[in-house]
Amino acid sequence: MAGAGLTPLEVLRRLDAGPRGLVESEAQRRLERYGENAVLPQRPAAWAWRLLGTLRDPFTAVLLGLGVISAVATSWNTACVIAVLVAVSCVLRSAGEYRADRSVATLRELIATTATVQRRAAEESAPLVREIPVEELVPGDVVRLGPGDMVPADVRLLRADGLAVHQAALTGESAPVPKRVPDTPADLARPLFDQPHLCFAGSSVTAGTATAVVTATGPGTHFAGAHRGVARRRTSAFDRSVNGISWTLIRFMLLAAPLVLVVNAVVRGRGLETLPFAVAVAVGLTPEMLPVIVTTALARGAADLARRVGVIVKRLPALHDMGAIDVLCVDKTGTLTQDQLAVDCYLDADGRTDPAVLHWAAVNSLWTIQLADVPAPDALDEAILLAAESLGDTAADSADWVASPPARRERTVSAVRDPAAARATLTDVTGIDVIPFDPARRLVTAVVACPGRHGVHTLVVKGAVEDVVDRCALDDETRARVLRLAERRAADGLRLLAVATADRPARARPYTPADERGLTLLGLVGLRDELAVTADDALAALARRGVDVKVLTGDHPGTAARVCAELGLEPGEIVTGEQIDQLDDARLAQLAADRVVFARCTPAHKARIVRALRRGGHTVGFLGDGVNDVPAMHAADVALCPRDAVDITREAADVVLADKDLTAIDSAVASGRRGTGNIATYLRIAVSSNVGNVISMMVAGVLLPFLPMLPAQVLVQNLCFDVSQLAFAYDRPGAADGGRPSVLRPYAFSRYITVFGLINAAADLATFAILGLVSGGQTAFHSGWFTENLITQALVMLLLRTAPGRVPGALRWSTGALAAVGLLLPLSPLGAALGLHALPYPYYPLLAVVLVAYGAALAVARRSPLAAANGA
Numbered sequence: 052m053a054g055a056g057l058t059p060l061e062v063l064r065r066l067d068a069g070p071r072g073l074v075e076s077e078a079q080r081r082l083e084r085y086g087e088n089a090v091l092p093q094r095p096a097a098w099a100w101r102l103l104g105t106l107r108d109p110f111t112a113v114l115l116g117l118g119v120i121s122a123v124a125t126s127w128n129t130a131c132v133i134a135v136l137v138a139v140s141c142v143l144r145s146a147g148e149y150r151a152d153r154s155v156a157t158l159r160e161l162i163a164t165t166a167t168v169q170r171r172a173a174e175e176s177a178p179l180v181r182e183i184p185v186e187e188l189v190p191g192d193v194v195r196l197g198p199g200d201m202v203p204a205d206v207r208l209l210r211a212d213g214l215a216v217h218q219a220a221l222t223g224e225s226a227p228v229p230k231r232v233p234d235t236p237a238d239l240a241r242p243l244f245d246q247p248h249l250c251f252a253g254s255s256v257t258a259g260t261a262t263a264v265v266t267a268t269g270p271g272t273h274f275a276g277a278h279r280g281v282a283r284r285r286t287s288a289f290d291r292s293v294n295g296i297s298w299t300l301i302r303f304m305l306l307a308a309p310l311v312l313v314v315n316a317v318v319r320g321r322g323l324e325t326l327p328f329a330v331a332v333a334v335g336l337t338p339e340m341l342p343v344i345v346t347t348a349l350a351r352g353a354a355d356l357a358r359r360v361g362v363i364v365k366r367l368p369a370l371h372d373m374g375a376i377d378v379l380c381v382d383k384t385g386t387l388t389q390d391q392l393a394v395d396c397y398l399d400a401d402g403r404t405d406p407a408v409l410h411w412a413a414v415n416s417l418w419t420i421q422l423a424d425v426p427a428p429d430a431l432d433e434a435i436l437l438a439a440e441s442l443g444d445t446a447a448d449s450a451d452w453v454a455s456p457p458a459r460r461e462r463t464v465s466a467v468r469d470p471a472a473a474r475a476t477l478t479d480v481t482g483i484d485v486i487p488f489d490p491a492r493r494l495v496t497a498v499v500a501c502p503g504r505h506g507v508h509t510l511v512v513k514g515a516v517e518d519v520v521d522r523c524a525l526d527d528e529t530r531a532r533v534l535r536l537a538e539r540r541a542a543d544g545l546r547l548l549a550v551a552t553a554d555r556p557a558r559a560r561p562y563t564p565a566d567e568r569g570l571t572l573l574g575l576v577g578l579r580d581e582l583a584v585t586a587d588d589a590l591a592a593l594a595r596r597g598v599d600v601k602v603l604t605g606d607h608p609g610t611a612a613r614v615c616a617e618l619g620l621e622p623g624e625i626v627t628g629e630q631i632d633q634l635d636d637a638r639l640a641q642l643a644a645d646r647v648v649f650a651r652c653t654p655a656h657k658a659r660i661v662r663a664l665r666r667g668g669h670t671v672g673f674l675g676d677g678v679n680d681v682p683a684m685h686a687a688d689v690a691l692c693p694r695d696a697v698d699i700t701r702e703a704a705d706v707v708l709a710d711k712d713l714t715a716i717d718s719a720v721a722s723g724r725r726g727t728g729n730i731a732t733y734l735r736i737a738v739s740s741n742v743g744n745v746i747s748m749m750v751a752g753v754l755l756p757f758l759p760m761l762p763a764q765v766l767v768q769n770l771c772f773d774v775s776q777l778a779f780a781y782d783r784p785g786a787a788d789g790g791r792p793s794v795l796r797p798y799a800f801s802r803y804i805t806v807f808g809l810i811n812a813a814a815d816l817a818t819f820a821i822l823g824l825v826s827g828g829q830t831a832f833h834s835g836w837f838t839e840n841l842i843t844q845a846l847v848m849l850l851l852r853t854a855p856g857r858v859p860g861a862l863r864w865s866t867g868a869l870a871a872v873g874l875l876l877p878l879s880p881l882g883a884a885l886g887l888h889a890l891p892y893p894y895y896p897l898l899a900v901v902l903v904a905y906g907a908a909l910a911v912a913r914r915s916p917l918a919a920a921n922g923a
């Protein structure tokens with residue numbers, strides 16, 4: 052970054068900006084000059100690129116390879132039909148992807164990230180802090196950063212308190228990096244990303260707060276310059292199942308061609324002239340419409356979810372993963388509870404009501420909000436200030452900051468902007484410093500000066516009871532008594548904080564966590580957090596769908612247990628963060644699978660539990676709303692958050708829920724299962740028919756003195772079948788499919804296609820027998836088998852759907868058309884060009900008999916356990 056060694060003032064001067072922020076009209080001019088602050092270009096890819104992109108698909112690559120082999124063997128017919136096949140599948144796929152991308156982009160706009168910026172209406176006006184879309188930021192803007200914010204552009208810090216940022220997307224380093232405004236000139240020998248006073252677009256704030264000036268936006272940022280794109284994702288359930296099955300099929304295809312060659316050579320003594328036929332058989336096995344079906348089925352599901360329940364799916368494969376989850380981990384606060392807290396009690400160490408405890412908690416809250424420049428105050432601090440005000444506590448007069456939303460945020464920010472005004476409301480203490488809240492320490496400390504106590508600074512600490520008590524000078528008995536008191540109150544479902552203070556000689560040096568020692572315990576504050584209204588219904592619905600819910604919280608075990616019990620979730624024995632630290636990965640995997648509630652978890656604990664569950668073979672979703680949930684969200688197969696979660700959480704989420712309505716999760720799971728059900732139906736039907744055909748071709752190749760079907764006929768039949776199967780993207784899978792997690796399992800899938808493939812081959816062989824009876828000629832054989840093949844495939848599409856009920860219109864039309872092509876094409880001039888012709892009349896009633904028998908066999912096999920193990 053040019054100017055890394057400049058002082059803040061020099062940077063501001065160079066940017067022609069000031070610490071009070073830009074004037075709106077100037078910001079507008081700069082926006083026109085520098086363009087939008089979009090780190091990653093949002094422009095849709097051009098058609099040509101989109102088409103070329105579809106060639107990267109493994110099925111297409113194999114088809115192209117087979118086309119090249121055909122061309123080399125001068126089998127131009129086969130090569131041409133393969134080229135048409137590839138072209139049709141690429142055009143359909145890129146059209147489907149274009150539509151899907153457009154609808155996902157529209158949905159993403161609904162959850163666009165904002166930045167907190169300080170600007171002025173006119174040169175002489177007071178600065179106003181407000182939220183603007185990130186794209187509207189310009190160089191010279193003064194921005195506020197707080198926990199959970201994405202760093203919206205490259206910035207230079209003007210002020211920072213306990214700031215730590217996660218810049219893995221830029222440096223690959225997973226631990227948060229502390230950032231501050233150094234007292235001494237910058238050390239230019241340090242790498243740019245290690246400079247303490249610079250933060251970069253693409254990183255996010257994990258703790259602390261800051262005010263900073265924007266130095267570069269959009270394409271000018273280091274993130275855009277490095278072309279790193281978004282951080283690499285872990286392999287998801289989608290990758291494992293759909294891609295796993297694709298590769299199984301590709302291996303199968305690559306085996307089929309040599310097998311046909313060998314069988315024909317050994318049995319019939321045929322040489323390389325069988326090559327085009329062998330290639331056609333391999334092509335016939337390819338479910339080349341799979342990518343089109345996947346995109347269409349998932350995009351339809353995502354659009355439907357957004358319309359019906361306001362759920363936004365940011366990545367289409369995540370919808371498949373929603374259908375696959377069998378474990379959903381949720382944090383407690385703000386997810387199962389409303390995070391709208393109210394103070395219930397304030398007690399001294401002996402459990403007696405003591406207003407002084409609330410007073411000091413309020414001092415901590417007030418100065419935390421003030422000094423830490425938080426973009427939005429914590430619900431917990433708001434509740435404490437409100438309670439202190441109702442108690443008439445002078446220190447909390449400024450609880451008038453806490454107005455009802457949405458005015459709340461605006462008012463808080465303007466109060467922060469004018470510290471003199473805020474200080475006037477505080478009659479007794481003055482804030483000096485703050486050590487912001489950190490979910491790993493579970494504490495926040497405000498350092499204040501009390502009137503009449505010159506030369507003394509008072510540390511006011513509030514936080515999780517165990518963590519505060521650990522830092523207090525207490526004898527064992529008092530310590531045990533306080534912890535017992537906390538346990539009793541937590542069992543009532545209260546969220547508890549301990550409050551402690553300590554005096555230190557006044558100093559100019561900043562305070563650090565090392566100063567939080569030898570404290571004097573004042574007592575406990577208990578807060579009540581109402582349950583989310585939809586939480587119990589949502590948990591019950593998930594249980595019905597076979598999804599286990601686990602609660603991973605930073606809160607007290609007692610509070611977590613009580614909340615779960617109230618929601619009808621049996622908490623069982625609770626595991627704490629401390630216990631997790633004692634376990635190796637294997638034991639944690641076992642424990643994670645068995646237990647329901649995990650309390651006193653740090654962000655790292657939550658991520659470890661999710662990883663352990665995944666290693667144990669579970670497909671795991673994580674629903675969280677706070678910055679402390681982000682590592683676990685990254686570790687999960689699919690990450691969910693409510694729409695009002697902090698920026699970084701929304702950025703990490705794959706699925707964003709409308710508001711806090713948790714029942715929407717059930718709709719997303721159902722929709723994911725529907726999409727996967729349709730994909731599985733396509734795969735089952737396409738592949739079992741194809742496998743049946745390959746078996747028949749092998750047998751016919753051995754029995755007949757000629758090729759059972761010409762290569763071009765195989766390929767045309769395949770094309771018709773593929774196109775008709777696109778209708779599966781619009782199918783409604785059976786109700787039973789929604790009752791359990793839907794994962795495409797290659798092994799169960801292989802068994803299914805073998806059984807139904809054999810039934811299909813049996814129908815083909817019966818047809819061969821009829822054809823031998825009515826006409827022994829090669830052309831009649833080809834035509835007869837062509838017709839039978841398309842009609843049996845239409846039949847299989849109708850009979851092997853998972854929902855035996857009403858057939859949707861798209862499927863009725865496509866199967867009707869497929870059967871019609873099978874019957875009529877041999878009679879048409881196009882059929883003649885393909886080497887097909889009309890069949891002798893006795894063939895048709897005999898074919899009808901085969902079709903009825905085939906239908907009956909399918910209906911019987913469908914009810915067998917083999918059909919239940921359908922791979923999805």
Ligand SMILES: Nc1ncnc2c1ncn2[C@@H]1O[C@H](COP(=O)(O)OP(=O)(O)OP(=O)(O)O)[C@@H](O)[C@H]1O
Pocket residue numbers: 382383384385429431432488490493494495513514515516547548603604605606607677679
């Ligand atoms: N603003 C705060 N000031 C002081 N202590 C806090 C504050 N916020 C949380 N704590 C303490 O830290 C603990 C952990 O908080 P954290 O935010 O990690 O999780 P949580 O909000 O309790 O639960 P969940 O993980 O379910 O969201 C809390 O239980 C509380 O004791």
